[in-house]
Amino acid sequence: MIAEIGHxxxxxxxxxxxxxxxxxxxxxxxxxxxxxxxxxxxxxAQFLMIAVAxxxxxxxFLAHDFSVAYVAHHSNTLLPTxxxxxxxxxxxxxxxxxxxxxxxxxxxxxxxxxxxxxxxxVARVLGVMGMVSIGFLLFMLLTSNPFDRLLNxxxxxxxxxxxxxxxxxxxxxxxxxMGYVGLSVVFAFAIAAMLGGRLDAAWARWxxxxxxxxxxxxxxGIGIGSWWAYYELGWGGWWFWDPVENASLMPWLVATALxxxxxxxxxxxxxxxWTVLLAISAFSLSLLGAFLVRSGVLxxxxxxxxxxxxxxxxxxxxxxxIGGSLLLYSxxxxxxxxxxxxxxxxxxxxxxxxxxxxxxxxxxxxxGTIYPLILDALGLGKISVGxxxxxxxFVPIGIPLMIALGVGxxxxxxxxxxxxxxxxxxxxxxxSLVLGTLLIVLFAPHFHxxxxxxxxxxxxxxxxxxxxxxxxxxxxxxxxxxxxxxxGGWGMIFGHLGVAIFVIGMTxxxxxxxxxxxxxxxGQSYTLAGYTFTFQGTxxxxxxxxxxxxxxxxVTRDGREITTLYPEKRDYFSSAMPMTEAGIQxxxxxxxxxxxxxxxxxxxxxSVRLYHKPFVVWLWAGGLLMAxxxxxxxxxxxxxxxxxxxxxxxPSEPPTQPVAA
Amino acid sequence: MKARHKRLGFLTIGIVALGLSTWLVxxxxxxxxxxxxxxxxxxxxxxxxERIFRLGGLVxxxxxxxGEELLVRFQVTDHAHxxxxxYSGILPDLFAEGQGVVAQGRxxxxxxxxxxxxxxxxxxxxxxxxxxxxxARAHADGVAQEASTYAAAESSGSYSSRGGESGAYSTxxxxx
Numbered sequence: 001m002i003a004e005i006g007h008x009x010x011x012x013x014x015x016x017x018x019x020x021x022x023x024x025x026x027x028x029x030x031x032x033x034x035x036x037x038x039x040x041x042x043x044x045a046q047f048l049m050i051a052v053a054x055x056x057x058x059x060x061f062l063a064h065d066f067s068v069a070y071v072a073h074h075s076n077t078l079l080p081t082x083x084x085x086x087x088x089x090x091x092x093x094x095x096x097x098x099x100x101x102x103x104x105x106x107x108x109x110x111x112x113x114x115x116x117x118x119x120x121x122v123a124r125v126l127g128v129m130g131m132v133s134i135g136f137l138l139f140m141l142l143t144s145n146p147f148d149r150l151l152n153x154x155x156x157x158x159x160x161x162x163x164x165x166x167x168x169x170x171x172x173x174x175x176x177x178m179g180y181v182g183l184s185v186v187f188a189f190a191i192a193a194m195l196g197g198r199l200d201a202a203w204a205r206w207x208x209x210x211x212x213x214x215x216x217x218x219x220x221g222i223g224i225g226s227w228w229a230y231y232e233l234g235w236g237g238w239w240f241w242d243p244v245e246n247a248s249l250m251p252w253l254v255a256t257a258l259x260x261x262x263x264x265x266x267x268x269x270x271x272x273x274w275t276v277l278l279a280i281s282a283f284s285l286s287l288l289g290a291f292l293v294r295s296g297v298l299x300x301x302x303x304x305x306x307x308x309x310x311x312x313x314x315x316x317x318x319x320x321x322i323g324g325s326l327l328l329y330s331x332x333x334x335x336x337x338x339x340x341x342x343x344x345x346x347x348x349x350x351x352x353x354x355x356x357x358x359x360x361x362x363x364x365x366x367x368g369t370i371y372p373l374i375l376d377a378l379g380l381g382k383i384s385v386g387x388x389x390x391x392x393x394f395v396p397i398g399i400p401l402m403i404a405l406g407v408g409x410x411x412x413x414x415x416x417x418x419x420x421x422x423x424x425x426x427x428x429x430x431x432s433l434v435l436g437t438l439l440i441v442l443f444a445p446h447f448h449x450x451x452x453x454x455x456x457x458x459x460x461x462x463x464x465x466x467x468x469x470x471x472x473x474x475x476x477x478x479x480x481x482x483x484x485x486x487x488g489g490w491g492m493i494f495g496h497l498g499v500a501i502f503v504i505g506m507t508x509x510x511x512x513x514x515x516x517x518x519x520x521x522x523g524q525s526y527t528l529a530g531y532t533f534t535f536q537g538t539x540x541x542x543x544x545x546x547x548x549x550x551x552x553x554x555v556t557r558d559g560r561e562i563t564t565l566y567p568e569k570r571d572y573f574s575s576a577m578p579m580t581e582a583g584i585q586x587x588x589x590x591x592x593x594x595x596x597x598x599x600x601x602x603x604x605x606x607s608v609r610l611y612h613k614p615f616v617v618w619l620w621a622g623g624l625l626m627a628x629x630x631x632x633x634x635x636x637x638x639x640x641x642x643x644x645x646x647x648x649x650x651p652s653e654p655p656t657q658p659v660a661a
Numbered sequence: 662m663k664a665r666h667k668r669l670g671f672l673t674i675g676i677v678a679l680g681l682s683t684w685l686v687x688x689x690x691x692x693x694x695x696x697x698x699x700x701x702x703x704x705x706x707x708x709x710x711e712r713i714f715r716l717g718g719l720v721x722x723x724x725x726x727x728g729e730e731l732l733v734r735f736q737v738t739d740h741a742h743x744x745x746x747x748y749s750g751i752l753p754d755l756f757a758e759g760q761g762v763v764a765q766g767r768x769x770x771x772x773x774x775x776x777x778x779x780x781x782x783x784x785x786x787x788x789x790x791x792x793x794x795x796x797a798r799a800h801a802d803g804v805a806q807e808a809s810t811y812a813a814a815e816s817s818g819s820y821s822s823r824g825g826e827s828g829a830y831s832t833x834x835x836x837x
Contacts, residue, residue, distance in 0.1 A: 234754075344670045344671070349671075352671075353674070356675065356678060357678075360678065360679075360682045363682075364682065364685075364686050367686060367690075368690075371690070381696050381697070382696065382697035382791050383694045383695060383696050383697065384694070384695055384697070384715060385690065385693060385694060386693050386694075386695060388689070388692075388693040389689045389690060389693035389694075390689075392685065392688070392689035392692075392693065393682075393685050393686055393689050396681075396685055397682060397685070517731055517750045517751050518730070518731065519730050519731055577754065577755060578754045578755075579754060580754055595751075597731075597751035597752065598751075598752065600727065601727075607731050607751045609751050
């Protein structure tokens, strides 16, 4: 009964979506106030309906209603409560429901926090989001209904994939989906602006907080996913260039470009057409990601049980979205020229370079991800593009991006003087070169040119960010600059510092990590990177729904005791699949990581994998900082100021320039 | 700076950047692709002898032998042909006899496949599309030749229904 209520609520949500997609949009076009006024209540009603459906599915999990196929496939009675609740998004159908819920939640947020935006614009935005929701709801109802019943309900459900029984499941998918779906808001603003025929600085200002927030969620989601893969898969890696990871990276890269081009559009009225294209691409790439994951066309660790119908549906949805928005774009594009000029040495040019590089990186990731598909479709053989491809492309393109980042923040709008700029960047350039080289020479186990490059670039970004802050203070120095900086500015600073921290982590882990796979008998020791690991055998332990062999590894350094690590090999009762649980000790400058392979022979020997991973936690610390920056910028008060007398606020003036001018 | 110079500047930067990145991509793609081959294709000599490639199929039952330290030797089969794989390292959790596997490496002079990496999937109901297809192809060939009827029956019995709900149930051993 409960499941049927959920199913019914989804159908009502779909019908509400149909109304939402038509009435407010037509109303805004024809100036029918009553229809425009329908947008917000319809949005709220749709959210409530999807929430009812979501609650119904959650209830079915908690009540162990195995007559619901999805519940039977993704949970059992032994599963702890937190994984029953998060198990709702542990499979394909439920995660779609979560997408739909979040989409409607974003729509409600738009209707709440857009007091500064004219009603007709909000109506169009909500209408476009209603169109998107139709796509998702139809997809669910036609191909992936989470409320389908089983004719012969089993007495016990299958297990939730043991890999997913981890706090990572509780946070990673919802945050990632918040990011994906959040990009639909930006998309909706762009489409709404084109429908209304007005792409101006005001439109850019309305879009910015939503872009920043969605980007922040996306960053968090990707970061937590990377951390989860690191500690859960037992391979010790943090990024595998798996097609599904790429599917989340591509919208992230484009959204990063979008944040920056929106800044230009808002401050200077330039890049309008380009910004619209980025907004469309960012959302389209989210959909492409969904297509790649759900259709099963790619080999990936993330693959859900697949079904060709689903792939076809998403492909059609994708084509409609991209085709429709590009059609609209080509119709409106002649009217959205940006008349504003700028010079070769200016912040606009710097941001253009940023955008260019980010888009090139996205294109190379896209190529590496779909190249195997294209070759396969043409019958030219089955290939895979390995991590070396991505590394070989990423590093050389990333270096100019980092250099541009440091220069870019110091550039002034419209026109800057090259000699003045060179004088400004001389100090941070020399300081980062000297300090970066010195740190590697003094502290690294051995010299690596790439390590110097990475560290120098990271320091360069940090120093130029500090210089930017100081310039904000006029003659009053760094502290005054800090006081003068609003949330938007701080968001930028934290975002860029996050990039620097991340680059330090990535450089160190890529160049200085050590790993050893070996056979260990109880009592045997092995020394890796100065740490001596002594295997003390395994013992059997019982978990709530699994049995495990727990290894005991004592770690010492120069005779001093460091820690004891307890990696596990788990056998879940309801699944044939064994699971590796790594033993990890995290410190600021290094992680010690051990994972059990399998028992070898009768004498208690195991295959064991040992890792020493310098600076690995910096990767996620950097990601966290970036996400924090995005959220902080999104919450800048100037985006939410109430509009005066219903009039559209004029485009804001360029910010005050550094006093050096 | 004149407008024309400016345009020229932007254009030059753009073309240089595009050229550089194209060169990078082409270069990286050329040296980092690995093709997929089934045991039958390896037996026919279709696989390269000096390049890295991926070999996929099922781990042949009773073929896994352990050697010194972490050395392990097993046969990958598509029910028509077998290839011996030699690997030194830790096998993934889902590696098991009778299960799908993909190994990356190259052939040595004895015709053995020396693997650098062994992949098994992270979901018991999921099989790499390449492996599924290779098995289906070998199966089709086998039926055409009416040779190994046993292998064909076995492969259709336990693998053709994967992805379908009933298949997923029977493989995980839950009583209905």
